Amino acid sequence: MVPLGNHPEVAMCRPCARWAAKEAWEIEDRDKAGLLADMRGRFRRLRRRVRDRNWHRHPVFGRPLRWLGKHLP
Secondary structure (H helix, E strand, C coil), X not given: CEECCCCCCCEECHHHHHHHHHHHHHHHHCCCCCHHHHHHHXXXXXXXXXXXXXXXXXXXXXXXXXXXHHHCC
């Protein structure tokens, strides 16, 4: 369990905390312009396409795609 910084009485599991961090980053990027914000947006769109087509569950390509998803913004 991961306690939240300003609210130590609240805790989240690690996967949920990772999801919340990605969502917060996406919200912050909406107001930003620049190369890094654009690249993160492209990774997010690519991740959505992979998820929508269920490529992350493919017997051969699924494991590497899930690993990449954990290590990319």
